[in-house]
Amino acid sequence: MKFTIGRTAFTKALNTVSRAISTKTTIPILTGLKLVASQSAIVLTGSDADISIETTIKADNPDNLLAVESEGAIVLPARFFTDIVKKLPQDTITLEVGENFQTMITSGQSSFTINGLDANNYPHLPEIQTNTSIPLASDLFKQIISQTVVAVSNQESRPILTGVHFVISENHVMAVATDSHRLSQRKVTLEKSIEGSYDFVIPGKSLTELSRMIDDDQEEVSLSVTENQALFVIGDTLFYSRLLEGNYPDTGRLIPDSHDTRVSFDAPDLLAAIERASLLSHESRNNVVKITIDPDKKTVTIYGNSPDVGNVEEDMEPNQVEGNQLEISFNPDYMKDALRSFGQSTINVDFTSALRPFTLTPTEDSDRFIQLITPIRTF
Amino acid sequence: MKFTIGRTAFTKALNTVSRAISTKTTIPILTGLKLVASQSAIVLTGSDADISIETTIKADNPDNLLAVESEGAIVLPARFFTDIVKKLPQDTITLEVGENFQTMITSGQSSFTINGLDANNYPHLPEIQTNTSIPLASDLFKQIISQTVVAVSNQESRPILTGVHFVISENHVMAVATDSHRLSQRKVTLEKSIEGSYDFVIPGKSLTELSRMIDDDQEEVSLSVTENQALFVIGDTLFYSRLLEGNYPDTGRLIPDSHDTRVSFDAPDLLAAIERASLLSHESRNNVVKITIDPDKKTVTIYGNSPDVGNVEEDMEPNQVEGNQLEISFNPDYMKDALRSFGQSTINVDFTSALRPFTLTPTEDSDRFIQLITPIRTF
Incomplete structure (x- = not known):
């Protein structure tokens, strides 16, 4: 096996398959990457048994600067080989497999010889034959x-x-x-x-x-x-x-179909306030932020508290408040994750009671996306 | 103590003094930062006992948006207070110290109350009185x-x-x-x-x-x-x-005043080659790179080797080679550190023998800067 290839295209492909390669594996050969050269292309494979990635560098794309002189296959130590390729001095590199899987990598005046492994010992990729994609x-x-x-x-x-x-x-x-x-x-x-x-x-x-x-x-x-x-x-x-084996729980029944209190926010405004409140809740043993809603006064207030450090209180200016009065506590980190996934959208936060899950939905197209959070009992 | 300040100027000053503040300190109050407000300025101080940093935000600079309502001093938890200031919603913030060192920080609708400490308990900075600067x-x-x-x-x-x-x-x-x-x-x-x-x-x-x-x-x-x-x-x-106490060793006598072999390189070229060789030496138990110099043939070759992984050999094209033949081994990490400090310069590498320290100096202005490295005995 011998080929010459452009360093840029090769580095990109090595980075791609390296995503699947773990240094912590119980199957030693999986710390390596498999290289297969045919006349028309070289194929790189990396795997950690859960994920496998295979990418092809084609000879007919002139950007790849690929010329295969002789066909073959080899497994090379992934991290180490990738480091070498990144540091080589020239735009093209030549790889040649010699006896006993010894692999010579040359670029300019620099010449590496590294110990490869027999590609026949590399696990086979899963075979997927379906007519539907x-x-x-x-x-x-x-x-x-x-x-x-x-x-x-x-x-x-x-x-x-x-x-x-x-x-x-x-x-x-x-x-x-x-x-x-x-x-x-x-x-x-x-x-x-x-x-x-x-x-x-x-x-x-x-x-x-x-x-x-x-x-x-x-x-x-x-x-x-x-x-x-x-x-x-x-x-x-x-x-x-x-894929994971087993039956996924029936999540449809968890989502409430009505609400007693609704507050509307611009997601970034609520996110910023929760981030501030969580500065204090993170200093506390129980990481809890409280929100109080008074639809009569149209007020929503967010509280964070740490006995050691202090407390924070913030009056929000929601776009809309309706329904019953409510005081509810929750893990602010779940709230932050949920709010970030709404980007710049305007959202409705819908509550039923202090101990029942509440939901976040975009005000537009609300049936497309829902985030649900279980509150924390603090009384 | 009460003042209003621009968040940008305040954040910059907090970042500056935070450089001196360590969370790992045996003196608990040093995890805090000291704030002193006078009519004309506020002064922030951070210290880890080895390093102390004091920075002044002046009221007469309009960019600072600083207005001091009442003077005073307080120590606040440094990391936590800095996190709060960074996340506040408005461009200006107001800080007011109440009873029992309780400190209220407000910005827009957000209001934090945190527990401060008595500034009288904060260590005094060293007094430095010299006429010469x-x-x-x-x-x-x-x-x-x-x-x-x-x-x-x-x-x-x-x-x-x-x-x-x-x-x-x-x-x-x-x-x-x-x-x-x-x-x-x-x-x-x-x-x-x-x-x-x-x-x-x-x-x-x-x-x-x-x-x-x-x-x-x-x-x-x-x-x-x-x-x-x-x-x-x-x-x-x-x-x-x-400052460190004690007598520094006499380093002048360590620097050789003559050489038997000289090689000239562009520092980046030699650095790149050593980086490649060290990829292999790092995989080996003894982290050693070897260089051979043949002034008659005008060749310089760099070798890296790992019994497990493989080896690398690179023929260099030095600007100049003169003096005796030599084979010498060294720690490539020392060599990389030294070469990086020369930037893009052209350098002379001067050797006396395989077991004596060698030096790197810039070819221009060579008495201004010298790096010396002790070789490793491999035979």
């Missing part, structure tokens, strides 16, 4: 991910809650996540209806990593799903994630 | 610091070596640091001669912190020295550092 607009898909992963659980005690639950049928996509203290649900409509229906749970970590890989210039991501794997195709890159 | 051009002084602190020791076994040794007399400034494996010495000439002579050692940490505080728009720093303290005046800010 679901096209998703990249920016919308990234939004779905960012709006739902905030509510994913990071506790391994209920593994199914560490993922985002997707339900797709006809032209409807619903994504929901909950850690049992809060919930985030997003619905979108596809441009075209798809065949069949899908119900699966993807690990939150996979989605976060996937989201980072989708460049702004990438218009579409296509999704295929089998029993235990999802495959996302992003240009010349394939992203595989295992 | 030494003016130093800011950019040159920052260069002296960055070029010498690289060689400062971080081992507390010989405390005196954790500082930079300054010797100042007439119009000469000499700064030198060594950790006994390497040495860096810088000399500069002052525009005007000063009265008296100075010989003192400032902790490297103080200099690093000081250097970060000197903005590019600050033309001059003035230095005063007493028996155990140095004071640097930077505009409206005073920076105090304790």
Whole structure:
């Protein structure tokens, strides 16, 4: 195996597959990356068994400066090899595999010889054969991910809650996540209806990593799903994630269908006030912020308190206040996560009582997106 | 005590004094910052006992938006208070100290009450009374610091070596640091001669912190020295550092006055090659890079090796090679630190033998700056 390649294109591909490679793995060969050279392209693969990423550098794209002299395959230590490529002196580099998987990397006057591994020992990627692939607009898909992963659980005690639950049928996509203290649900409509229906749970970590890989210039991501794997195709890159096994809880029944008190805010204003209140609640043993609502006086006040350090009180100027009087306490960090996912929108915060979950929804298109937070009992 | 102040000016001053404040201190009140309000200004002080910083916000500068209603002093929890000020909603904030050192901070509709401490319990700053202050051009002084602190020791076994040794007399400034494996010495000439002579050692940490505080728009720093303290005046800010006690070793005799082999490089080219070689030496138990010099063939070759991972070999194209043949090994991290301090300069690397220290000097103005590195015996 021998080829010459442009350092810029090669570095970009190495960074892409490195996202899947962990130094903490029980399978030593997975700390390496697999390189396969054919006449028309080289293919790089990285994997941590949960996520696998495969990207192709094609010889017919002149930007890649790729010329394959002889075909073959090798596994090289990922982090170390990537560091070398980044520091090489010239714009092109030559890689040649010799005897005993010894690999020579040359660029200008610099010549590295590193110990590779037999590519035959590298695990095979999951095989995904479906006839259906679901096209998703990249920016919308990234939004779905960012709006739902905030509510994913990071506790391994209920593994199914560490993922985002997707339900797709006809032209409807619903994504929901909950850690049992809060919930985030997003619905979108596809441009075209798809065949069949899908119900699966993807690990939150996979989605976060996937989201980072989708460049702004990438218009579409296509999704295929089998029993235990999802495959996302992003240009010349394939992203595989295992699916979580088990039944996702029925979250529909958690969302209240009525409210007794409603307050409307610009999301950034409420976020700034909660951030200030949380400065104090974070200094306290129980991280709690209190809000009092008086619809008669049209006042909403936010309180944070730490016995050691002091307290904060802030009178808000909500766009609208209606319904019953209320005093309710909650974890401000959940509130901050929820509010950030609304960006610059105007939102309704809907309460039923001090011990029942409350919801945040955009004032426009309110059935598309809902965040739910369980309050904290303080009395 | 009550005053109103612009948030921007206040935040800048808080960031300045916070540089001296450590959360790890054995004196609890030093986790706070002292605020003193007089009619004409407020003065902020932070200290970790080694370093103290005092900065003044003047009422006569309209940019500060400062109006003092009543005078007084208070100590507030530094990190927490700074976080609050940064997150306040309006451009101006009002601070008022009430009973029992309770301090109210208001901005717009947001109102914080935090527990302050009696300013009378805050330690006094060192008193520095000298008639002489030494003016130093800011950019040159920052260069002296960055070029010498690289060689400062971080081992507390010989405390005196954790500082930079300054010797100042007439119009000469000499700064030198060594950790006994390497040495860096810088000399500069002052525009005007000063009265008296100075010989003192400032902790490297103080200099690093000081250097970060000197903005590019600050033309001059003035230095005063007493028996155990140095004071640097930077505009409206005073920076105090304790001096290290003890005799600094005589470093002059360590610098060789002749060489048997000389190689000339552009510093960035040699740096890049050493960085590549150190990728491999870092994977090895003994972090060593080897260089061979053959003046007859005009060749210089750099080697890095790790039994587990592989090796690298690079033929350099030096500007000049003269003297005896040589093979010498060294710690590449020392070499990288030294080379970075030369920026884009062309340098001479001068050797006597494989076991004697070698030096790096700029080809122009070579007596101004010298870096010395002790080789590693590998045979």
